[in-house]
Amino acid sequence: MARRTGRRPGKQDTREVxxxxxxxxxxxxxYDGASIRAIATSAGVDPALVHHYFGTxxxxxxxxxxxxxxxxxxxxKLVAGGVDGLGRRLLxxxxxxxxxxxxxxxxxxxxxxxxxxxxxxxxxxEFFAVQVIRRAMQSLGGAIDPAEVPLRATLAASQLFGxxxxxxxxxxxxxxxxxxxxxVAAVAPNLQRxxxxxxx
Amino acid sequence: MARRTGRRPGKQDTREVxxxxxxxxxxxxxYDGASIRAIATSAGVDPALVHHYFGTxxxxxxxxxxxxxxxxxxxxKLVAGGVDGLGRRLLxxxxxxxxxxxxxxxxxxxxxxxxxxxxxxxxxxEFFAVQVIRRAMQSLGGAIDPAEVPLRATLAASQLFGxxxxxxxxxxxxxxxxxxxxxVAAVAPNLQRxxxxxxx
Numbered sequence: 001m002a003r004r005t006g007r008r009p010g011k012q013d014t015r016e017v018x019x020x021x022x023x024x025x026x027x028x029x030x031y032d033g034a035s036i037r038a039i040a041t042s043a044g045v046d047p048a049l050v051h052h053y054f055g056t057x058x059x060x061x062x063x064x065x066x067x068x069x070x071x072x073x074x075x076x077k078l079v080a081g082g083v084d085g086l087g088r089r090l091l092x093x094x095x096x097x098x099x100x101x102x103x104x105x106x107x108x109x110x111x112x113x114x115x116x117x118x119x120x121x122x123x124x125x126e127f128f129a130v131q132v133i134r135r136a137m138q139s140l141g142g143a144i145d146p147a148e149v150p151l152r153a154t155l156a157a158s159q160l161f162g163x164x165x166x167x168x169x170x171x172x173x174x175x176x177x178x179x180x181x182x183x184v185a186a187v188a189p190n191l192q193r194x195x196x197x198x199x200x
Numbered sequence: 201m202a203r204r205t206g207r208r209p210g211k212q213d214t215r216e217v218x219x220x221x222x223x224x225x226x227x228x229x230x231y232d233g234a235s236i237r238a239i240a241t242s243a244g245v246d247p248a249l250v251h252h253y254f255g256t257x258x259x260x261x262x263x264x265x266x267x268x269x270x271x272x273x274x275x276x277k278l279v280a281g282g283v284d285g286l287g288r289r290l291l292x293x294x295x296x297x298x299x300x301x302x303x304x305x306x307x308x309x310x311x312x313x314x315x316x317x318x319x320x321x322x323x324x325x326e327f328f329a330v331q332v333i334r335r336a337m338q339s340l341g342g343a344i345d346p347a348e349v350p351l352r353a354t355l356a357a358s359q360l361f362g363x364x365x366x367x368x369x370x371x372x373x374x375x376x377x378x379x380x381x382x383x384v385a386a387v388a389p390n391l392q393r394x395x396x397x398x399x400x
Contacts, residue, residue, distance in 0.1 A: 024355045094394055099245040102344060114370055115315050121370045121379050154366060154375035161370075162362020170314055170361075172329050175354035186355055186399040190390040 005067035014052055015151055017178060022054075023064045023090075027122035031061055031130045058131075065127045071135060078136040083143040086136065087192030088184060094160050095180050098168050110160075121173045129157045138196065144195060155194040162188060212388055215253055218243045223264045224256075227322035231330045233260055250283050256333075265327045268306035271335060278336040283343040286336065287356075287392030288384060295380050298368050308369060310363075329357045337395065344395060355394040363387060 021043035036057050037196035038045040054060040062070070078089050097103045114124040133153040137144050144152065166172040167183070175183070221243035225234040226310045236257050240247040254260035262270070278289050314324040333353040337344050344352065366372040367383070373381070 035375070039304040112315065115312065125366075125370055125372045143266075151374050151378065151382075151386075154372040157372055158362040158366040158375060158387075159359055159390070160359070160362070160363050162358040165361050165365060170325055172325045172354040172357055174351050175358060178351065182351075182400070186351075186394070187358075189397075190393060193390060194386070197389075200382070 001053070001074070014043075014045065014049070017058075018045060018050055018053060018063060022060050023119055023123065026061055026064055026126055027119040030122075031126045036060070061126070065110075065123045067110065067127055068103035071127075071131045074132060075136050075139055077147060078140045083196060084192075086140070086195050088188040090136065090156070091152050091160070091184055091188050091191055092180075094163075095183065098164060102170070107164070111164065111169065116186070125157075129153050130160075148199070152199070155199075156191055159187065159191055159194065165170075166179045213243065214243075214249070218245060218250055218253060218260075219264060222260050223319055223323065226261055227319040231340075232327045236260070245329055261331070265310075265323045267310065268303035271327075271331045273333060275336050275339055276326055279339045281379065283340045283396060284392075286340070286395050287390075288355070288388040290333070290336065291360070291388050291391055292380075292386055293362075295383065298364060299380070305370070307364070311369065315394070325357075328361075329353050334358060348399070352390055352394050353397070354400075356391055359387065359391055359394065 001182055002053075014139045020040065022034070025042065028034075034057075039060070040050045043050070050060065055062055066129050074076045074093060078086065078093060081089065099142050110120075110124055113120040115121070117196050131148075132155075134149055135158050137149050137153060138146070163183070167178075218239065221239045222234070225239045225242065228234075234257075236250050237247050240250045241262070243250070250260065254263055274293060278286065278293060281289065298307055310320075310324055312318040315321070329350075330353075333356050334349055337345070337349050337353060363383070367375050367378075
């Protein structure tokens with residue numbers, strides 16, 4: 001059999017080159033700062049090809065993170081019912097995802113990659129703080145001062161990440177074995193304060 | 201030069217054997233459940249030798265964790281002023297330690313080891329939740345219901361670990377660059393609620 005040498009880049013390679021450029025761009029400049037045009041330039045392809053393979057900027061971003069859940073499905077559930085119950089709904093969703101046999105281990109793997117690697121850390125941050133929490137806050141139509149949304153979103157992330165780390169990864173007892181309702185009752189008001197309480 | 205073969209175990213080896221046994225015991229049974237007697241038995245030495253090398257059980261525990269700060273120095277400062285300001289004092293101490301050029305990186309290394317390794321995870325948990333937070337709460341002389349101390353201590357740990365992970369390790373902005381006073385104003389009331397607030 002003849003060995004192929006110097007073969008031309010195929011579809012799969014082009015996809016991978018675009019994904020690698022997107023990963024770098026989202027990690028360096030954040031979701032908001034990265035553009036399809038700049039990603040296409042850095043990958044050496046036409047922007048139309050990026051759209052052809054990945055769809056929208058949001059879909060391209062999700063392809064770089066590969067989160068176990070789709071924010072487009074989550075956000076409407078988090079937002080339904082208004083700003084008052086946002087802390088509780090976000091917390092209940094977060095605990096369900098972590099305690100689910102498929103999405104739980106996937107999230108733990110994502111968190112471990114973020115710990116091990118600077119680029120993964122930034123992608124996880126953009127996914128979680130921007131795509132999930134910030135978007136949910138913004139979908140509430142001005143109920144939260146837009147200027148305060150970024151800090152409030154990362155404060156909420158600090159509580160949720162801390163809960164994931166202590167309850168599921170490091171397994172601090174008695175928190176690790178506490179029933180979900182106990183955790184929700186204890187933590188939801190703190191999360192809600194980060195969304196709507198006085199912070200200074 | 202003659203090579204020494206089959207040399208008898210020296211002081212250094214005995215210390216290491218005791219430390220390894222202590223690490224396993226504290227990780228498996230927790231600080232409260234591990235005993236000097238059992239550690240000595242598992243190391244194959246007399247309990248008096250454990251005391252001779254390491255002092256008290258608490259000192260032996262600290263030798264296994266090697267934390268960058270000594271709880272015996274921290275606790276009196278955390279407790280001074282009573283239960284009302286505990287959240288703020290613990291938070292200010294925690295941020296100072298993380299932002300200190302020597303103890304900060306040491307804590308990050310400890311946290312990374314905990315992520316990588318089951319035994320380290322349990323030692324960090326015992327150090328942080330039991331030796332620091334729980335002891336500070338218990339030093340307040342019944343101001344907090346003793347039956348609730350363990351859960352409250354791990355809830356406080358969830359917020360502090362989450363802050364460490366998002367502000368210092370994964371560097372979520374704008375939280376990572378927020379002035380210390382902003383973080384204290386935002387987070388201290390949430391921490392205080394875990395110590396003295398209604399949780400259900």
